[in-house]
Amino acid sequence: MRLLSRRAVLSLLMAAVGAMGLISGAVSASSEASNTELATDGSIARFQVGNAEVIALSDGTFPIDLFSVLQGLSADQVQAYLDQTFEINPVETSITAFLVRMQGHLMLVDTGCGTFCGDVGGKLLRSLALTGYSPEDITDVLITHMHGDHEGGLALHGKRAFPNAVVYIHQADIGRFLNPDNLRDGVIRQLDWDRAQASVALYRAAGQLKTSSGPTQLLPGIKAIPMAGHTPGATFYQLHSAGEQLYLIGDMIHIRAVQLPAPEVTVGYDLNPSKARAERLKWFQTFAQEGALLAAPHMNFPGVGHLRVQDQGYRWIPAAYHNR
Numbered sequence: 001m002r003l004l005s006r007r008a009v010l011s012l013l014m015a016a017v018g019a020m021g022l023i024s025g026a027v028s029a030s031s032e033a034s035n036t037e038l039a040t041d042g043s044i045a046r047f048q049v050g051n052a053e054v055i056a057l058s059d060g061t062f063p064i065d066l067f068s069v070l071q072g073l074s075a076d077q078v079q080a081y082l083d084q085t086f087e088i089n090p091v092e093t094s095i096t097a098f099l100v101r102m103q104g105h106l107m108l109v110d111t112g113c114g115t116f117c118g119d120v121g122g123k124l125l126r127s128l129a130l131t132g133y134s135p136e137d138i139t140d141v142l143i144t145h146m147h148g149d150h151e152g153g154l155a156l157h158g159k160r161a162f163p164n165a166v167v168y169i170h171q172a173d174i175g176r177f178l179n180p181d182n183l184r185d186g187v188i189r190q191l192d193w194d195r196a197q198a199s200v201a202l203y204r205a206a207g208q209l210k211t212s213s214g215p216t217q218l219l220p221g222i223k224a225i226p227m228a229g230h231t232p233g234a235t236f237y238q239l240h241s242a243g244e245q246l247y248l249i250g251d252m253i254h255i256r257a258v259q260l261p262a263p264e265v266t267v268g269y270d271l272n273p274s275k276a277r278a279e280r281l282k283w284f285q286t287f288a289q290e291g292a293l294l295a296a297p298h299m300n301f302p303g304v305g306h307l308r309v310q311d312q313g314y315r316w317i318p319a320a321y322h323n324r
């Protein structure tokens with residue numbers, strides 16, 4: 001997979017509601033930005049990949065307790081990573097979905113939490129409204145994996161939030177979370193079952209669910225690439241348009257403070273930690289070598305940037321924006 005995206009110049013429009021008004025900007029793919037977190041209230045970030053229009057949609061943020069989530073590290077080790085990045089536990093973590101308009105399709109990659117994350121998340125539809133598109137306009141929803149912060153937004157008040165969309169999910173996640181035997185046998189929790197019934201099952205009942213297994217060209221310019229580990233059906237998506245590419249990497253990374261300098265570290269959310277680790281190590285190496293442009297739901301909003309090798313791990317270089 002050859003990537004040309006490092007040379008690409010992207011344009012980005014960031015909008016924040018309320019007193020901040022409308023901010024517009026553009027991304028220059030290889031420039032660096034500071035790690036200062038910007039306060040926004042429901043935001044979007046627009047950029048271009050070839051002929052595709054991509055818009056990061058904030059679903060909000062949620063706090064992650066690194067001391068309980070990170071696996072195999074002492075408290076002192078976790079604190080040392082936090083000190084390096086000037087972050088305080090629990091670490092406020094972005095939840096971002098990505099809207100892609102290309103080839104006559106309006107695709108949404110992940111849907112945020114909906115109501116599945118308690119009192120956090122669930123801002124996706126408000127962010128979507130800022131783009132000028134409506135939920136009815138969405139033709140396809142590409143789910144990276146069936147966890148609440150990615151599939152929860154599929155439902156709204158017990159109905160399909162995107163009534164006209166075909167939903168794409170890897171068969172292995174459907175097999176795990178929508179199989180009644182797994183509930184009966186205790187393989188999944190009642191909560192997992194209830195969530196799958198309240199979200200993905202709505203689309204299956206309406207004949208609007210499609211599954212994939214191996215690497216699959218889902219739509220023109222959109223390829224699904226399995227990365228089993230975080231969940232059995234975890235998948236990331238490769239967008240290709242007019243010689244430029246973007247990888248929408250799902251939960252290949254959760255904790256920027258630790259999994260960049262130490263990508264071998266896994267999180268408690270990983271169903272199969274060793275597979276999740278192997279996929280991250282393999283793909284991070286590829287992405288850094290190729291200068292790939294990435295879209296990552298749990299990196300700081302808008303979660304668009306590049307990886308560079310640094311010491312034993314990686315450095316994240318966020319795409320910069322302009323505001324003219």
Ligand SMILES: [Zn+2]
Pocket residue numbers: 147149150251297298
């Ligand atoms: Zn997630």
